Amino acid sequence: MAKEFSVIAESGSSKGDTTVNTDVSWPADTTEAWARVLKMQTKLHQWAKNDSVRRFDDVFNLVYDPAFLVAAWNRVQGNKGGRTAGVDGVVPRSIPPERVRGMLSELRASVKLGEFHPEPVRQKSIPKANGKVRSLGIPTMTDRIVQASLKLVLEPIFEADFQPSSYGFRPRRRAQDAIAEIHFYASRGYVQVFEADITACFDEIDHDALMQRVRARIIDKRVLRLIRGFLSAGVLSEDGVNRNTYTGTPQGGILSPLLANIALSVVDEHFQRKWEAYGSQWERTKYQRAGGATMKLVRYADDFVVLVRGSRADAEALWDEVTKVLSPIGLRLSVEKTLVTHVDTGFDFLGWRIQRRRVRGHNGKTAIYTYPSQKSLASIRDKIRLLTRRASHRTLADLLRRLNPAIRGWCSYFQHGVVKHTFSCIDHFAFWRIVGWLKKRHPKLNMRTLVRRHLPGWVIRAEGIEFFRAWQVTVARYRYRGTRIPTPWANATA
Numbered sequence: 001m002a003k004e005f006s007v008i009a010e011s012g013s014s015k016g017d018t019t020v021n022t023d024v025s026w027p028a029d030t031t032e033a034w035a036r037v038l039k040m041q042t043k044l045h046q047w048a049k050n051d052s053v054r055r056f057d058d059v060f061n062l063v064y065d066p067a068f069l070v071a072a073w074n075r076v077q078g079n080k081g082g083r084t085a086g087v088d089g090v091v092p093r094s095i096p097p098e099r100v101r102g103m104l105s106e107l108r109a110s111v112k113l114g115e116f117h118p119e120p121v122r123q124k125s126i127p128k129a130n131g132k133v134r135s136l137g138i139p140t141m142t143d144r145i146v147q148a149s150l151k152l153v154l155e156p157i158f159e160a161d162f163q164p165s166s167y168g169f170r171p172r173r174r175a176q177d178a179i180a181e182i183h184f185y186a187s188r189g190y191v192q193v194f195e196a197d198i199t200a201c202f203d204e205i206d207h208d209a210l211m212q213r214v215r216a217r218i219i220d221k222r223v224l225r226l227i228r229g230f231l232s233a234g235v236l237s238e239d240g241v242n243r244n245t246y247t248g249t250p251q252g253g254i255l256s257p258l259l260a261n262i263a264l265s266v267v268d269e270h271f272q273r274k275w276e277a278y279g280s281q282w283e284r285t286k287y288q289r290a291g292g293a294t295m296k297l298v299r300y301a302d303d304f305v306v307l308v309r310g311s312r313a314d315a316e317a318l319w320d321e322v323t324k325v326l327s328p329i330g331l332r333l334s335v336e337k338t339l340v341t342h343v344d345t346g347f348d349f350l351g352w353r354i355q356r357r358r359v360r361g362h363n364g365k366t367a368i369y370t371y372p373s374q375k376s377l378a379s380i381r382d383k384i385r386l387l388t389r390r391a392s393h394r395t396l397a398d399l400l401r402r403l404n405p406a407i408r409g410w411c412s413y414f415q416h417g418v419v420k421h422t423f424s425c426i427d428h429f430a431f432w433r434i435v436g437w438l439k440k441r442h443p444k445l446n447m448r449t450l451v452r453r454h455l456p457g458w459v460i461r462a463e464g465i466e467f468f469r470a471w472q473v474t475v476a477r478y479r480y481r482g483t484r485i486p487t488p489w490a491n492a493t494a
Helices: 030-050 066-078 097-112 141-159 175-186 207-214 221-231 256-277 281-289 312-316 318-329 374-387 396-414 420-441 447-454
Strands: 121-127 133-138 192-197 294-300 303-309 339-342 347-349 352-358 366-372
Touching: 030 066, 030 141, 066 097, 066 141, 097 141, 141 221, 141 256, 175 294, 175 303, 175 347, 175 352, 175 366, 192 312, 192 318, 192 347, 207 221, 207 256, 207 318, 256 294, 256 318, 281 294, 303 312, 303 318, 303 347, 312 318, 312 339, 374 396, 374 420, 396 420, 420 447
Parallel strands: none
Antiparallel strands: 121 133, 192 303, 192 339, 294 303, 347 352, 352 366
């Protein structure tokens, strides 16, 4: 964030600039840029929060604001997508620092004058574990910058409306928060589970329905035109054919997760209205004792479950209810993957297995257990196998540089579950895969000599890099935060 950015002197303001954006000077560096962006975002968020029906009619100038563009470039150039190119063939990380000032200045002028037009995204197919492929859409470098800037403007506005039951692709929210909420309610009698799977969610969102939801907050025609342009920019397929896009928002675009959340918030709002209709906790309890069913939604992007305190029939009835909610935005449930289950049977969500089991040694007492799913375990094992093939690395240090982050990241994600034994198993598996790799690299050495030369004290270390031990990772319970998760703009000074 503190990377240097060359100052571009610019004076005056153009017609259409508002009082909130009269300063068009370029920030001295990214630190100043982010500070200015945060200040403006805080204002937008507070305005939206204080007036739930306010519609913003002049925010386009912020999209090409110098601070927003510098912050957007910092995000585009710094993320993993900075190594890939769109149809323009330009890799963001290949842009030398001395060219950044001119590139952003030209882009600002293009957006400001209305000359900027999104280009088609480059399609790239990513194989999935089930044998199918996921299509990613990689925008051009300039499209990514404008999308990132646009997201910086829109996100604080729509965050004021998003429900606490949504966790995916939202600031300061994690998958662990979603799992913690499921654990919280499943421990309190919400044991019937409606597992929903949306068919091709990112590909089938209706553009008109999505834009209608955007217009609930944004009426600046220039911003609406820009969003529509990104949605309908088209796709350059891997076989070189240009295809128009009439539905969906491409996976891989910086703006796509926010737009998907705006569309899917129709589900959040539906179940939030039902939850509020139950009344207070006392009224909900009274309703439940009278035989009524109460429900709680937990959503992470296009994956969601509905926890039901009631009968299986109450959960089965959600099929038609959810279908009616999704239909106006062009989405539908997968018949094959959507199902109703009981927490005693267990279900998988976001890589976790969630199941109610007997607590050993507590006279039949039960508890909700969360631990890695079989699919997640198979994934990390396959990753370790792939990285410990003989031909993959020249030296032990090279191997550890690739292997350690993979194990550390996996353990960091699952460290809040019942995983101590699992971590020990993964550690044991990885350790002996490394030993096997060393034996293949040095086939003429017996085990005693191998240990003396390359594993002194049975410690795997090379060039100052030591093998990351999964079994040493601290396991701690992740507490349910509920509605107490703050936004980045809650404590900022406007």
